[in-house]
Amino acid sequence: MSVTVYVPRDSAALAAGAERVARRIAEEAGARGIKLRLVRNGSRGLFWLEPLVEVRTAAGRVAYGPVTPEDVPGLFDAGFHLGGAHPLALGLTEEIPYLKKQERLVFARMGITDPLSVEDYEAHEGYAGLRRALTMAPAQVVQEVFDSGLRGRGGAAFPAGIKWKTVAGAQAAQKYIVCNADEGDSGTFSDRMTMEGDPLVLIEGMTIAAIATGATRGYIYVRSEYPHAIAALEAAIRHAEDAGFLGDNVQGSGHAFRLEVRKGAGSYVCGEETALLESIEGKRGIVRAKPPLPALQGLFGQPTLINNVITFASVPIILARGAVFYRDYGVGRSRGTLPMQLAGNIRFGGLVEKAFGVTLRELLYDFGGGTATGRPVKAVQFGGPLGAYMPESQFDLPVDYEAFAAVGATVGHGGLVVHDDTVDLSKMARYAMEFCAIESCGKCTPCRIGSTRGVEVIDRIRADHNRVQQVALLRDLCNTMVNGSLCAMGGMTPFPVLSALNHFPQDFGVSAPDKKAA
Amino acid sequence: MALATPQQRTDAPPAHPAGAAAMAAVVQDVLARRAADDGALLPILHELQDRLGHVPAQAVPDIAQALNLSRAEVHGVVTYYHHFRDKPAGRHVVQICRAEACQSMGADALMAHAELRLGCAHHGTTADGEFTLEPVFCLGLCASAPAMTIDDEVHARVTPRRFDALVEEVRSAE
Numbered sequence: 001m002s003v004t005v006y007v008p009r010d011s012a013a014l015a016a017g018a019e020r021v022a023r024r025i026a027e028e029a030g031a032r033g034i035k036l037r038l039v040r041n042g043s044r045g046l047f048w049l050e051p052l053v054e055v056r057t058a059a060g061r062v063a064y065g066p067v068t069p070e071d072v073p074g075l076f077d078a079g080f081h082l083g084g085a086h087p088l089a090l091g092l093t094e095e096i097p098y099l100k101k102q103e104r105l106v107f108a109r110m111g112i113t114d115p116l117s118v119e120d121y122e123a124h125e126g127y128a129g130l131r132r133a134l135t136m137a138p139a140q141v142v143q144e145v146f147d148s149g150l151r152g153r154g155g156a157a158f159p160a161g162i163k164w165k166t167v168a169g170a171q172a173a174q175k176y177i178v179c180n181a182d183e184g185d186s187g188t189f190s191d192r193m194t195m196e197g198d199p200l201v202l203i204e205g206m207t208i209a210a211i212a213t214g215a216t217r218g219y220i221y222v223r224s225e226y227p228h229a230i231a232a233l234e235a236a237i238r239h240a241e242d243a244g245f246l247g248d249n250v251q252g253s254g255h256a257f258r259l260e261v262r263k264g265a266g267s268y269v270c271g272e273e274t275a276l277l278e279s280i281e282g283k284r285g286i287v288r289a290k291p292p293l294p295a296l297q298g299l300f301g302q303p304t305l306i307n308n309v310i311t312f313a314s315v316p317i318i319l320a321r322g323a324v325f326y327r328d329y330g331v332g333r334s335r336g337t338l339p340m341q342l343a344g345n346i347r348f349g350g351l352v353e354k355a356f357g358v359t360l361r362e363l364l365y366d367f368g369g370g371t372a373t374g375r376p377v378k379a380v381q382f383g384g385p386l387g388a389y390m391p392e393s394q395f396d397l398p399v400d401y402e403a404f405a406a407v408g409a410t411v412g413h414g415g416l417v418v419h420d421d422t423v424d425l426s427k428m429a430r431y432a433m434e435f436c437a438i439e440s441c442g443k444c445t446p447c448r449i450g451s452t453r454g455v456e457v458i459d460r461i462r463a464d465h466n467r468v469q470q471v472a473l474l475r476d477l478c479n480t481m482v483n484g485s486l487c488a489m490g491g492m493t494p495f496p497v498l499s500a501l502n503h504f505p506q507d508f509g510v511s512a513p514d515k516k517a518a
Numbered sequence: 519m520a521l522a523t524p525q526q527r528t529d530a531p532p533a534h535p536a537g538a539a540a541m542a543a544v545v546q547d548v549l550a551r552r553a554a555d556d557g558a559l560l561p562i563l564h565e566l567q568d569r570l571g572h573v574p575a576q577a578v579p580d581i582a583q584a585l586n587l588s589r590a591e592v593h594g595v596v597t598y599y600h601h602f603r604d605k606p607a608g609r610h611v612v613q614i615c616r617a618e619a620c621q622s623m624g625a626d627a628l629m630a631h632a633e634l635r636l637g638c639a640h641h642g643t644t645a646d647g648e649f650t651l652e653p654v655f656c657l658g659l660c661a662s663a664p665a666m667t668i669d670d671e672v673h674a675r676v677t678p679r680r681f682d683a684l685v686e687e688v689r690s691a692e
Contacts, residue, residue: 047674265560343663372623
């Protein structure tokens with residue numbers, strides 16, 4: 001009887017030694033004369049258990065982890081390839097509470113399928129969305145996305161349907177679909193997991209977008225720090241072409257769509273959509289002034305639909321199951337689910353896809369289990385380097401774009417970074433300014449100069465040189481950056497800085513919060 | 519690399535061991551295949567760096583001519599992006615993540631340890647040309663911090679001791 005064993009190929013699993021584990025399993029099986037099919041799946045997103053090895057049994061998939069190469073002979077001795085008992089056994093994968101409590105819509109296939117197999121993808125509801133879209137008029141497809149309430153998952157949370165409608169309505173000989181896969185925010189990895197672990201869902205989402213808007217060419221702009229994602233996407237694109245899902249005549253529909261991966265070059269600001277378009281055009285990644293909107297004059301001056309990886313990856317299930325199905329998840333104007341990323345100093349770090357409305361506390365403690373160091377949580381930075389530092393008093397907030405905005409925080413791309421009580425928030429505020437100074441594209445003065453001045457001012461506050469005046473100066477500087485910057489780089493760097501100052505004044509040597517001026 | 523020190527090596531001799539002629543051949547090969555593509559400049563620079571280990575300043579005029587750009591425009595792009603280097607790196611490139619998630623798990627201490635252990639500052643190369651040490655801002659391994667790479671290999675939850683073992687492994691593999 002043939003045995004199927006799964007060892008993830010996700011880079012977080014590779015970083016924990018999955019490659020050696022996979023090799024050892026193959027060698028050991030060979031030596032023992034066991035016929036074994038080794039599938040390199042994506043990661044389930046339970047990173048403290050990686051490398052998480054799974055075995056297919058009659059009852060379902062059984063998990064073992066974290067597995068080291070040295071564990072492999074013992075696992076075979078215990079008959080793990082038949083689901084045998086072993087100290088590393090975790091039972092049925094689907095029953096692991098961390099996974100079971102989730103609502104995986106976008107990540108439905110993650111860790112389950114072979115990421116590069118179109119056949120496997122289709123066997124798990126893959127391409128059902130595209131097939132349905134092909135039976136509809138393009139305007140109906142746009143309407144479906146609009147009705148789902150899907151908002152841009154890159155951070156700006158702009159209603160996807162409006163963007164799609166604008167591009168669909170633009171008249172031009174050539175339109176483009178561009179995927180922003182420049183996931184540079186610390187604490188975020190859902191784009192990377194999608195590209196490595198289920199790249200076809202992104203390809204399908206972009207193909208649906210192309211058909212809905214009349215675009216025939218697409219680019220996925222991936223950061224150079226993600227070589228495994230680039231390799232997986234390129235392979236998946238080839239396989240989709242071979243299966244007739246990309247090319248001059250998608251599934252015999254008469255629609256043409258060609259897709260290409262473009263590699264970034266280590267510039268954070270290229271995650272800003274107009275800088276990204278400049279970069280694809282072969283220029284310095286400098287932010288453009290808007291208008292014109294990219295939807296009307298984007299890549300090479302043509303109408304361009306640009307969305308984040310998770311936005312596109314949410315589209316196939318919306319089309320497959322209908323807008324109402326998706327819209328029924330969530331709260332307020334935050335509809336559907338968000339794949340959230342638990343990162344930093346957290347015991348059970350990983351990917352948690354839940355409907356909007358889950359509280360920060362549930363994420364931190366019910367899923368995350370508190371800090372990895374075992375010390376109290378002091379602050380959580382939600383939404384990447386441009387997100388606010390949130391104190392304990394805000395942990396009962398539901399994850400909801402509007403609820404976060406009301407307290408000056410941001411959901412961003414759904415990543416949260418936990419810090420324990422050893423963190424110095426004045427140091428983190430300084431880092432936010434330093435990062436902005438390193439990564440600013442330089443086009444607008446508040447960002448280019450303000451960030452450098454910001455580092456200097458915070459240094460003086462930390463050194464207690466005219467502290468009170470310098471704090472006032474820092475607030476004034478942040479005000480200029482928020483209101484005067486061209487894009488979110490300079491415009492949102494004050495979020496972590498001011499939230500750190502307002503919620504943790506003691507770290508700046510300021511006694512009482514002098515009102516939340518900002 | 520907007521804020522980094524400007525490089526001034528426009529007329530430096532070729533550092534590539536294969537020599538100027540071989541380098542020029544690579545440049546011509548890349549340009550012949552890619553120059554006609556839309557937005558060809560970044561893919562061209564990537565392929566040059568992948569094959570030559572850096573983007574030689576001598577290639578800039580040829581690239582500019584092939585793409586109908588000014589040399590200043592090409593130079594501007596090469597120097598804008600952190601990824602491109604104008605001289606070869608050490609034999610191995612070590613990248614240590616400096617972003618917030620890794621900081622929360624001791625990335626600053628890891629970087630300090632690496633500098634001490636390798637004997638070079640970040641952005642520097644060891645005297646024997648063996649290692650180049652670079653900061654990187656996020657490898658997407660934020661739930662397994664601190665993270666780093668050595669050449670193409672990613673490593674998670676790196677302690678100073680693990681760092682030493684990884685460096686030793688690379689050294690002894692030669």
